[in-house]
Amino acid sequence: MALLVDKHRPRSLEALSYHHTLSDRLRSLAQSGDFPHLLIYGPSGAGKKTRITATLRALYGPGVEKIKIDSRVFQTTSNRKLEFNIVSSNYHLEITPSDVGNYDRVVVQDLLKEVAQTQQVDLAAKQRFKVVVINEADHLTRDAQAALRRTMEKYSPNLRLILLANSTSNIIAPIRSRTLLVRVAAPTEEEICDVLKKVGKKEGYKENAELEKRIAKESGRNLRRALLMFEAVHAQNEQVNEKTPIPPPDWEALIAQIADDIIAEHTPARILQVRAKLYDLLTHCIPATTILKTLTFKLMPKIDDALKSEVVKWSAFYEHRIRMGSKVIFHLEAFVAKFMRVSEAHLMGMDFDDDF
Amino acid sequence: MSNFFDIRARKAAAAENGGSSKATKPTENNRLQPWVEKYRPKSLDDVTSQDHTITVLRRTLQSANLPHMLFYGPPGTGKTSTVLALAKQLYGPELIKTRVLELNASDERGISIVREKVKDFARMQLSNPPAGPAGEEYRRKYPCPPYKIIILDEADSMTQDAQSALRRTMETYSKITRFCLICNYVTRIIDPLASRCSKFRFKSLGDGNAQKRLEDIAKLENVRMEDGVVETLIKCAEGDLRKAITFLQSAARLVGAQALEAKKDKDAMEVDEEGDGKRITVRSVEEIAGVIPENTIDRLLQAVQPSGKGAQYERVAPVIADMVAEGWSATQVVNQLYDKIVMNDSIENKQKNRIVMSFSEADKRLVDGADEHLTILDLSLQVAGALAGS
Ligand SMILES: Nc1ncnc2c1ncn2[C@@H]1O[C@H](COP(=O)(O)OP(=O)(O)OP(=O)(O)O)[C@@H](O)[C@H]1O
Ligand SMILES: [Mg+2]
Numbered sequence: 001m002a003l004l005v006d007k008h009r010p011r012s013l014e015a016l017s018y019h020h021t022l023s024d025r026l027r028s029l030a031q032s033g034d035f036p037h038l039l040i041y042g043p044s045g046a047g048k049k050t051r052i053t054a055t056l057r058a059l060y061g062p063g064v065e066k067i068k069i070d071s072r073v074f075q076t077t078s079n080r081k082l083e084f085n086i087v088s089s090n091y092h093l094e095i096t097p098s099d100v101g102n103y104d105r106v107v108v109q110d111l112l113k114e115v116a117q118t119q120q121v122d123l124a125a126k127q128r129f130k131v132v133v134i135n136e137a138d139h140l141t142r143d144a145q146a147a148l149r150r151t152m153e154k155y156s157p158n159l160r161l162i163l164l165a166n167s168t169s170n171i172i173a174p175i176r177s178r179t180l181l182v183r184v185a186a187p188t189e190e191e192i193c194d195v196l197k198k199v200g201k202k203e204g205y206k207e208n209a210e211l212e213k214r215i216a217k218e219s220g221r222n223l224r225r226a227l228l229m230f231e232a233v234h235a236q237n238e239q240v241n242e243k244t245p246i247p248p249p250d251w252e253a254l255i256a257q258i259a260d261d262i263i264a265e266h267t268p269a270r271i272l273q274v275r276a277k278l279y280d281l282l283t284h285c286i287p288a289t290t291i292l293k294t295l296t297f298k299l300m301p302k303i304d305d306a307l308k309s310e311v312v313k314w315s316a317f318y319e320h321r322i323r324m325g326s327k328v329i330f331h332l333e334a335f336v337a338k339f340m341r342v343s344e345a346h347l348m349g350m351d352f353d354d355d356f
Numbered sequence: 357m358s359n360f361f362d363i364r365a366r367k368a369a370a371a372e373n374g375g376s377s378k379a380t381k382p383t384e385n386n387r388l389q390p391w392v393e394k395y396r397p398k399s400l401d402d403v404t405s406q407d408h409t410i411t412v413l414r415r416t417l418q419s420a421n422l423p424h425m426l427f428y429g430p431p432g433t434g435k436t437s438t439v440l441a442l443a444k445q446l447y448g449p450e451l452i453k454t455r456v457l458e459l460n461a462s463d464e465r466g467i468s469i470v471r472e473k474v475k476d477f478a479r480m481q482l483s484n485p486p487a488g489p490a491g492e493e494y495r496r497k498y499p500c501p502p503y504k505i506i507i508l509d510e511a512d513s514m515t516q517d518a519q520s521a522l523r524r525t526m527e528t529y530s531k532i533t534r535f536c537l538i539c540n541y542v543t544r545i546i547d548p549l550a551s552r553c554s555k556f557r558f559k560s561l562g563d564g565n566a567q568k569r570l571e572d573i574a575k576l577e578n579v580r581m582e583d584g585v586v587e588t589l590i591k592c593a594e595g596d597l598r599k600a601i602t603f604l605q606s607a608a609r610l611v612g613a614q615a616l617e618a619k620k621d622k623d624a625m626e627v628d629e630e631g632d633g634k635r636i637t638v639r640s641v642e643e644i645a646g647v648i649p650e651n652t653i654d655r656l657l658q659a660v661q662p663s664g665k666g667a668q669y670e671r672v673a674p675v676i677a678d679m680v681a682e683g684w685s686a687t688q689v690v691n692q693l694y695d696k697i698v699m700n701d702s703i704e705n706k707q708k709n710r711i712v713m714s715f716s717e718a719d720k721r722l723v724d725g726a727d728e729h730l731t732i733l734d735l736s737l738q739v740a741g742a743l744a745g746s
Contacts, residue, residue, distance in 0.1 A: 028609050033388040036602060042683035077466055109462055128388075138725075143461075146513035150460035153436070156393050168646070169687045169722045174431040174510075174540065177599045178392075180606050181646050186681040221681040289727050296730070300669065308669035309737040316734035320726040 004231045005224055008199050011065070013054045016047070017198065018191040022184065026051065029180075030058040035127070037152055039137070039163045039171065042184035045222030048164055051184060052133060055162075060091040060126055067094075076106050086111075090122050092131040098139035105144040112148070116155030129160050137163035138170040145172045152178045186221035189213070195223060196230050205234050210242030218246055251286050252294060258336075259298040266340035271333065278332050288328035292319050292335060299339070307346050314338045391605045392598050395573055397437045399445060404565040404597070406434055409556045413442055420446070420501040424526065424535045426550055428542040429558025432598030435538045438558075439507055446505075448498035454483040460509035467521045470514075474506060474522075478529040504533050511537040512544035519546045526552060560595025570600060579608040581636040588638045592645035603644050607636045610644070648684050653692050660736055662744035672740055676733045686728035690718055690735065697739065707742045714738040 010016050013023045013030075029035055040048050056064045067089045074082045082103055087094040093115060097104035115130055134140070140148075152161060152175075161179070168176060187195070196212045211233070219226035229246050237244055248256070258277050261270060281291050296315040300308060318335040322328050397403045400410050400417070409427075416422050427435040443456045457477045459470070482502060485494045494500075508514070508522075526535055526549075537553060539545055567586045574581060585607075593600035611634055642649075656679070659671045679689060694715050697703060703711075718735040722728065 025610055028612060029606070032609055032612070034390055034605070036390050036606065041685065043681055046683065077464065109464065113462065143513060146461040146510055148462070150436070150509055151462040153393065154460075154462075156390060167687075167728050168685045169728060170725050173596075177431040177596050178602075180602055181644070183646060183683045183685075185683045220677075293727060293730060300673070305667035305669060308667070309741055312669075312730070312734050312737055316721070316726070316730040319730050320721045320724060323725050323727075 003228070004199055004203070005227045008202060009050055009053075011054060011057060013051075013058050016051060016054060017195055018047075018187045019051075019184065022051070022182070023054075026055045026182075027058055030055055033127075035059065035129075035160055037156075037161045037163075037179040038182055039165065039168065039176065039179035040182045040184060041138075041165045041168050043186045043222070044166055045219075045224040046184045046186040047223055048184045049135075052162055052164065056092055056131060056133075059131065060089075063122075064089045064091050066090070072111075074100075074103075074106050074110055076103055082106065091125060091127070092133060094133040094135065096135040097144060098136045102141060104141055105147050108140070108144045109147045112151050112155075112159065112161075116151060116159040119158065129156075129158050131160045131162055133162045133164065135164050138165035138167055142172060145175050149174050149178065187223050189216040189221065192216035192219060192221065192223055192226045196226065199227065199230070203234075206240065208240055208242060211240055211244060214242070215246055251281055251284060254281060255291060255294045256298050259295055259302065262336055262339055263299065263302055263343070266344045271336055271340070274336055275329075275333060278329060278336075282329065288322045288332060289319055292322065292332060295335075303343070304346065307342065310342050311339060314342070390602070391573060391577070392601045395569075395601065397434065397441050399441050400438065403434050403438050403441065404569045405561045405563055406438070406558055409438070409558065412556070413438070417442070417445060417499065420499040422446075422501070422503070422505070422534045423554040424530075424552050425537070426542070426545065426553035426555045427536065427538045427558060428540065428545075428555065430540060430560055430595060432593075432596035432600075433558040433561060434597070435558050436509055439509075439536050439538065443505055443507075446498060447500055448485075448494055450494070451483060451485060451498070451500055454480075455504045456507065457504070458507045458509060461513040466515070467518045470518050471521055471525055474525050474529070474533075477506065478504065478525075478533045480504075482532065502532070505536060506533055507536045507538065509538045510540075512539035512541050516546055519549050523548050523552075561597045561600075562590060562595050566590060566597055566600070569597065570604060573601065574604065574608075577605075577608060579604070579611065579636060580634060582638065584638050585636050585641055588641045592641060592647060599645075603641055604636075606644050607641050610640055611636050646685060646688055648679075648688055648692055652679065652682075652684075653689075653696060656689075656693065656736065657696055660740040660743060662740070668737065668740050668744070672736050673733065676729070676736055679732070680729045686722055686732050687719075689732050690715065690722065693736075693739075703743070707745070710742040711739050714742070 013027050016023050040052060042048055053064075067087055070086050070088065072084050072086055074084055076082065080103070082100050084095075084100055084107055093111075095107070095111065097107050100107055112132060115132060148161070151159070163171070163175075163179060165171060168181065193209070193212050193216050196215065197207065197209075200207055200212070212230070215226050215229050215233070219229060228249075232247055233240060233244060236247060254277060258274055261274055261277075264270075278291065282288065292315060296312065299311060303311065314335060318331045318338070321331040321334075325331060400414055403410055425439075427439065429435060443452055447455045457473070459473065463469075482504070485491045485498075485500055511519075514522075522535075526533075535553070537545060537549065542550065542555070567590060570586050570589055589600045589603055593603060656672075656675050659675045663671075697711060698708065714735055718731050721731050
């Protein structure tokens with residue numbers, strides 16, 4: 001059975017339940033005929049993908065929803081073969097080049113040129129151009145981004161790109177210059193409540209505004225999370241009331257435990273115990289950044305005010321290292337050790353000294 | 357019959373070559389193009405704000421003797437457009453197909469490939485203008501100098517090795533080819549290559565000419581703007597004319613959409629043609645450009661000020677969490693916060709010194725792809741710390 005998240009996904013721009021001005025704007029772009037390249041950015045769970053799928057429908061009609069998935073093989077200059085999945089309809093393609101890591105340039109080069117040089121097969125198509133949706137565009141290597149530049153200009157009669165990203169900071173200036181930036185803010189807590197109410201009605205859940213409000217708050221304005229929690233609460237309880245506990249995902253519960261562990265005891269033995277838990281999270285594919293961030297925000301309400309800035313400082317410091325380094329566990333562990341030292345120093349009434 | 361076509365072709369060529377400083381009138385056929393392509397300069401005279409470069413190039417056009425060239429400058433300042441216009445004016449619409457090779461970052465450009473493609477192209481016999489009177493006419497209009505041009509656009513993404521390989525190739529075929537390298541960062545081009553070229557710097561577009569160009573486009577597209585829109589476009593685009601034009605186009609779409617809505621609402625009622633609803637507004641441009649509204653930034657500024665109420669973290673963290681949820685780009689937050697703090701005279705220099713170091717670190721981390729939420733939270737807390745003098 002489909003998850004709630006997918007089951008009640010709105011399919012047209014009209015059906016989207018928040019950011020109505022943005023929907024209007026996308027619709028007018030779709031109808032204008034001179035649809036630009038887009039760079040859609042915003043936090044995850046804000047509904048970027050849903051909005052884009054709806055925009056595609058406004059561009060081409062329901063035909064874009066007939067999709068197939070192909071696996072293609074690309075060859076690098078060093079003759080390595082890369083397998084790569086492409087989701088496509090008659091009118092558009094969707095790719096996630098970060099799947100092939102540093103070889104993304106090859107895929108982008110070959111595939112986009114191929115699309116750009118072939119005409120629309122469906123002569124009755126509403127647009128002359130095909131759209132290529134690029135997921136996780138902020139993870140594209142610089143090389144791959146550079147490869148997009150002239151392609152975006154030269155083939156603009158046949159090709160439009162929609163880049164999806166969490167942020168624009170990692171998109172190189174020449175690409176930002178070639179796209180229209182569209183920001184998709186996360187829905188507010190009230191907007192999330194509205195969605196929950198609607199979905200709940202369709203599912204025949206008993207309405208409980210208080211509970212829904214709590215879920216919205218707990219979700220951190222992430223609609224996907226909110227819907228998952230909403231479904232979990234109702235799946236696990238016959239009857240819900242305003243006090244029904246909202247079960248956090250397992251991994252989050254484990255991180256909360258780590259937070260308590262390292263606040264309670266500042267010893268090498270404790271670091272060792274925590275290491276096992278960190279490994280556990282990593283083997284379950286929780287990204288290191290998520291672990292570090294969640295841990296930091298779980299620590300905050302439980303530590304002394306005077307410590308908070310210092311802990312954030314080291315969290316940001318080690319997150320940067322996670323990004324730059326090669327062994328994420330080193331930096332997670334280093335953060336844990338640093339946290340213990342800083343807390344210890346604070347307890348003894350010492351000043352923070354960066355290198356003791 | 358063939359004569360008929362000739363005249364048409366020449367007329368078209370002449371039209372393309374016609375040195376009007378205005379943007380060309382839109383025709384039905386390109387109505388649906390993005391404006392940046394529609395208004396790409398067709399001749400050197402159309403290129404705005406690069407007066408020095410254009411004067412020099414126009415001179416070379418007369419003498420028809422081109423050096424190897426290196427164009428560099430920020431995005432959207434006219435580098436690609438200029439070289440394409442130059443080539444068109446040198447060779448005309450026919451010859452350009454066989455005399456000019458354009459390679460850019462979307463082509464495979466390893467050492468061997470560059471060498472081979474360039475070699476093959478350079479070796480090809482020089483094509484000539486058509487014979488007979490038509491040819492003479494053609495020659496009168498276009499100098500058609502006896503060499504080919506190889507454009508290496510976006511050359512800064514070529515590897516060092518590929519660049520050094522190019523050195524030899526350039527020399528080997530220098531009699532019959534000219535190279536034009538284009539890049540954003542001149543330092544990425546190896547010295548031996550750069551020193552073989554005449555360098556042309558393309559400046560950011562901040563002056564009246566760029567404004568004029570935007571106004572012309574707006575006029576041709578029948579969009580009206582409230583006062584200050586052009587200035588805002590230029591400011592938000594940071595000297596990138598392509599960006600400014602894209603902003604203008606989408607702002608125009610936005611206004612168009614509103615006008616449509618208004619019509620639907622009022623239906624039979626008379627729609628006030630001069631109504632402000634149909635003008636592009638300054639705020640709509642800012643919104644499109646991703647500029648954070650003043651009051652949002654002010655909220656953050658207030659949160660980082662030392663004040664008696666509540667702990668620092670408790671004041672700053674929710675503001676940052678909101679900004680992240682609203683989707684504001686961290687780079688934008690950093691830039692706007694920086695401007696506010698550096699411009700603020702009531703902050704002591706000693707504090708500013710500490711603060712600018714935090715900004716430097718944050719900028720580097722963001723470029724490295726560090727988590728945006730943690731980075732700007734950390735930055736704001738450091739700023740707050742410095743302001744509180746702790
Ligand atoms: N100096 C200029 N005069 C007139 N139009 C310009 C100028 N610079 C940029 N434009 C506009 O911006 C568009 C892009 O310009 P162009 O492709 O020449 O930029 P570029 O310098 O090659 O940028 P990049 O470094 O990103 O490749 C043009 O199509 C044109 O509409
Ligand atoms: Mg260019």
